[in-house]
Amino acid sequence: MSFTITKQGDISIVEIDGQLIVGNRQELKQKMLDALEHGARKLLVDFTKTGYIDSSGLGVLVSLSKKIREQGGELRLAALNEDLRTLFELTKLDTLFQISDSREQALASF
Amino acid sequence: MPGPRDQFPEARILEFEIPSDVRFIERVVEAVRAECRTMCYTERHVALNVPVALTEALSNAILRGNGERRDRSVLIRAHVGDVRLIMEVTDEGQGFDLDACLMDPTTPERLLSEDGRGLYLMLKLMDHVERVQAQRGNLVRMILNRAS
DSSP states (O other): OEEEEEEETTEEEEEEEEEEOTTTHHHHHHHHHHHHHTTOOEEEEEOTTEEEEOHHHHHHHHHHHHHHHHTTOEEEEEOOOHHHHHHHHHTTGGGTSEEESSHHHHHHHO | OOOOGGGSOOOEEEEEEEESOGGGHHHHHHHHHHHHHHTTOOHHIIIIIHHHHHHHHHHHIIIIISTTOTTOEEEEEEEEOSSEEEEEEEESSOOOOHHHHOOOTTSTTTTTOSSOOHHHHHHHHSSEEEEEEETTEEEEEEEEETTO
């Protein structure tokens, strides 16, 4: 499991490779807060390589979304597979986030 | 690979005891998933229902039940059958009232909360969840029917 952040123009893209769960969500949170601290205001989480997410992973995304918005930025999500999409729908978090089918669509939407 | 029902391997029972450390969760979950895959549970069961529900139960046992105390451990027993999966997670805590702890995290007031989705997801992803007081503490039993 790993998190990588790359930049495309003024958009910071976070890739989650593996699971986003209680044991590693703090690491993701810190990485994204660091990016925010360094001026990132458009952040995209790409779930192409993500396995499963637990409730604490969902919670950290909610928390980050709030923090980023408070700083005048925006967090968007992309490339949720069917199972991850189900998680967001079950918890109604699909109404909270802007979710694109692919990274390309998400980047174009910013 | 899938074959006639009578060609399924016999039910497997997995048992683990792990310390109250969330870093041990993933290896337990992967072991149970692997057995579910062998018993031809659906892709969705293997990719979503089992790992998320079991992770939630283990996380609750470690963080809430055992308070992350080093002198406490968590027992896991998974019966992976061709009809149903039964997972039992036992911590050394006082236990909790499942009904009282369950709240709907999808209401407008709670949607922005960072917490409160764990039990809800367990109940949504498993066919049956119950909590019983066990000899050594608190046991949460989750059942998933292979045909569901």
